[in-house]
Amino acid sequence: MTDDDSEVQDFRKAVAGALEGLWPSAVNAEQPDVVKLAEVAAQQGWYQLGEAAAADYLVAAVRELGRRACPLPLADAYVAAMLLPEHAAAIGDGELRPVVIDGAGADSVVDDAGTATHGVLVDQTAGTVSLHPLTSAVELTGLAAPTLRKITLGDAVHSRALAGEDAERMVAVLRLATAARAIAAAGRAHELAVQHALTRHQFGKAIGAFGAVQQRVASCQIEVSASEALIDEAVGAMTVDRPDAGIAAALAARHARTAAQRIMAGAQHTLGAVGFFDEHEAAWLFRRVHTDLSHLGSGALDDRRRDGVADRLLAGESLPDFHLGERAETFRGEVRALLARFRRPDPDPAAGVLGEYDVEALRDEMARQSLFALNWPAEHGGKEVSIEEQVVLHEEMKYAGGPVDRAMSATMLIGHSLLRHGTPAQKSQFLPLLHAGRMAFCLGYSEPEAGSDLASLRTRAVRDGDDWVIDGQKLWTTRGNTASHVWLAVRTDPDAQPRHAGITIFLVPMDTPGITVQNHTALSGEISCTVFYDGVRVPDSCRVGELHGGWRVITDALTAERVVMGGVAATLRRHFDEAVGELRARVAEGGAVDALDRDRIAWGAARLQAARALVLRATRIMGGSASGVEARIAGPMAAVLSGDLAEELGRICLDVLGPSAALAGRYEAAIRLAPMYVIGGGTNDIQRGIIARGLGLPRE
Template sequence: MTTGFGAEAEEFAASVAGVVESGWGTAVAAPAGDLPTLAEAAVAQGWYEPGGEGALDFLAAAVRELGARACPLPIADAYVTARLADDATRARVASGEVRPLVAVAPRPDGTVFEHLDAAEGATHVLRLVPGAAAAELLPIERTDPAPGLAVPAWSRVTVTTEGALTCGRGAEDVAAALSVHRLGLAIRALGAAARVHALAVEHAKVRRQFGRAIGAFGAVQQRVAACQIDLAAGERLVEDAVGHVLAGGPDAGLAAELAIRFVRDTAPSIMFGAQHTLGAIGYFEEHEAPWLFRRVHADLSRLETLRAPGVDRALVEDGRSLPASNLGPVAEAFREEVRALLAAHRRDGGHDAEGLRAEMAGRGLFALAWPRAEGGREATVEEQVVLNEEMKYARGPVDRAMSAAMLLGHSILRHGTPEQKAEFLPLIREGRMAFCLGYSEPEAGSDLASLRTAAVRDGDHWVVNGQKSWTTRGQTASHVWLAVRTDPDARPRHAGITIFLVPMDTPGIQIQRHVALSGEISCTVFYDDVRIPDSMRVGEVNGGWKVIGDALAAERVIMGGVAATLLRQLDDLLDVLRRDPAGTLGPDGSRPRARLASLAARLQAARVLVLAATRSMNDAAASGARVRLAAPMAAVLSGELAEDFGQGMLEILGPAAALGPDAPGAAGAGLFEHGLRLAPMFVIGGGTNDVQRGIIARALGLPRE
């Protein structure tokens, strides 16, 4: 299982897992599990105390473990009750004297509740009424089993108002309690989905068909990787939501609802994907999968009965924005500096490009992470995240200069000669390096190790022949960051590649322009007997893969940074929707509202993955699959979200979103239709998503196809 709630919370979760393993077992125990006895052990272990302490991270980590074992022990219900109750009632909950279940009443006088888990042994129902100033803790009078999908079976519970206790100190308390309870259900469902996904991954490594492990089949790898991305994004969103709730800020409720929405959208597909990988082995009740299947879908269906104001209402009617991750006082102060800088150079809906470039250069922003000796600011990872986010969001006209710093600057610092550093680092630092990438070829796109453009040594020079494709900005570049094959017999293939930084006006270089779907110019570049001196080589001969690795790591973070661009599109969309919510979105529960909520949740998931990816790229001490996978997962999720976002604009706004900037009535000044046309590049560039999912699958231990 993943770890992300802090060491103490994870220790608590491990203790919970150990007790449940011995007192309940695995998910296979669900039909015969003894919840009352397990509840007694929970009291002895102090599991019902986190509510009194407000330790939501402890609760979340523990509920995740319960989900992995298809165990509906209602510790989240106890937590919510303890948060609302007075000290005396809280003590009764902690001691196990009061064992509450949480339910939402359609009416203030409701005394019958359907579809409740774990009613056996429960003593009370905490009745939450959205909008009410308080909740009520009502004694249970009768329980009737309601068998079906849920195992253990749900119950129909009748309560009495005699001896009822009032809990909470206002509508905000009740709303927060409902949000936490809904989050607990989502966490439990995600924990169950995570467990069956882990079982499917292990199965794919050992199950053999047609003479090889099924994990070697491309279709299985793609499915497993897709499930892994959704799972990781959901886990990150949950952690983000828990952090917001613990901080007690204004974004706590929205952060929780975004996590809940994402889990609702993705946990079933993770579950079905795992079932497909397990095949018939996971279809029969001797296996854990059928019981986890029941738990995932039962918990998610209960979310529908626990209605709360949704993501769409928060964003549109309430005027909220997606919660930002607080990156610490230094980074957040830097964010204000960057925003002020952008505001100072804003002109007529755009920016003064030259003025912005000059001031950024003067402040050392293009060399933000470089050593001070090289003109940098030795900025933290968090400050680098801030600069990338704010520039992308503002559509700042310095994208090429920032890309040069990230893709070329770090590599030249690590691998360049003193002469190369003296020539190129000042240009990069000043934002004047007009470069293009010479990587892709007709037969080598995502598979760079297959490149064929050859460089043959001739004394102090190299003679280059070949062709590069899809060279964006090649027609305006001063230099090309060129990958060539210098040893055609090298094994493995990537061992024979070398990097050069070559002026584009070198004789023998010819450019052919192409117009992309997005309207952007990209080029085919031909190299015919191009002679370049060895002084243009960056790094060792045949050692280019290390140099490429430095650049590609940054490139995938940049590609993941599309999330900041999509955040701007979302905010532009919200500006349109807020003018006439009823006319554009319709009533609560409408399809456009559901579409908006899902897009917003996926965008927030992409943002937390991008943040994780950026941090992992700059943390030399980081290790583990969770870190290694962060960058490709961010790239895949962000790229596919860009496509879905473009389609979503058309579905929500209709033909107005398909109009260009010069058309009357164009929604979003024509930027929405351009975003749709640009979207496929975010899936193709930096290594196609199919390739990235293959990388993810192999990082999980699946064999090569």
């Protein structure tokens, strides 16, 4: 189970309720009642989670502790019960309250909220684990609150051999718990900042109406949601004891290391002077976040919480796949087999060019299997699949290099809209083409004065008998030079209010007289077009949906965006995997990857995995019946993170591979394409504004 499951959520609420009268907020970190805290933990069964191997419940509890800046070492108790099962009962009763020390030293600095009675000394070099009573503890003043303590251990009262898999599991649990606590503390600070942005007035308005504040708040929300999604995925892997649970936890820890700092800094900037004083929770959350980050950082005194992501990847491990259920994973295998069947040998592996596919044969087979008609009605030859299977198909096709990209875009972006809004004649004409993967279309949306603000478009269609006459101009029409039809948004009621109420959609042949196409070469090398419409006469039969009802048609077409976002992440994963492959080859030949490049790799891997987790969460939310804040902002958050990631990964490839990555091939092409992921479909700045308003901030 993950933190989304009802039983785990009920447990988390119980932890919050128990803490409410004891440690209600981070301010209590200044003078904690550690005796009472330990008693409550024992009474509530929090120390028993290790004996039950309930990693999902552990993380749920740690998240509530983090929101209150409380470093009660529950993860240490969990690990101690796992390593020393003979003492699990005493740990569960709170009679023995351990803190785990990874190393051979008897004197250690610990972050235990002042509750520990024993130390569990893990010596991975000697392959032993031993239990020691604390003989002394000295508080150390500094950043942490409660203070760190320097403890001295007595003689061992129990010792046993340490199995390699136990050491791996120990590290994963401690990393994940520290990451979850840091993100929870930072997330609480972010909540306080959002509340402050709604109530604090400057210059005659709430500060949340200022664009700079909205951008910052939205960015912090993305960091919180991405980290939580990544932690949840790691918890899921750990709960079912998957082989990739270790790297999943390592990725969550590496992401938290940067994200928590960004969230906390953003919250402090929004709170301003209010959050700078000890009367406010934020000051104590700040201490907790940065103390936890010191445990996750590369300069930590022990290795138990450091991520080690780059070492794992360079040693041959891969980014974990998200297991989407037996049915979806079976389908994934079928899609991979299909691609392998139609793949031709790579003509030039040294150039880093993807192997070519027999595209026509692949297209025909996909049409035969109705893979371009997912979830269409049976009468139109549809194939019923789950949301997860849709994600799988798009991910695998994108990872393969998009051999039938245009066909998939057509069916996703206009297929479902035609099914819902098209006339019988339109369905009869276009659905067979879409089903066969042979609909060559382009989108006629953007204009000189209507990019992200599509509702302000000016291209007009005026009724003339049974026809419409269209005049205007569209920009950045990708594939307009090779399309047979354009999915065209025009204004049919110039006086309609609100603005989007007067828009209508037409599906127009590109060879209609009056259409002029002007080609432009984009930074990416693609051809994108300016298309002029001068007295273009089309019959009313080209209209899709109700007159002035185009906004609903557009919205339906954009529902496919949730699957498209997964394709962006899959494309980036292919680039990243191959960059790591080149570095592995360099190491195998005796070369080195320095510490800075290793950290770049680790961050890129964590960011990519976080984007994939957030896209999957958004896909499930948007594909279901969810409502509320999360449903409103899930899609924009995933889109922003994916777009930003494209630029970030491109820079990482250039940094770690050097000038060879700037030569003609995959990496330089990817970095040239990256800005389009930030611009296309509504710029990331606009998307962050949508996120901010979804959180309740007012319009600027």
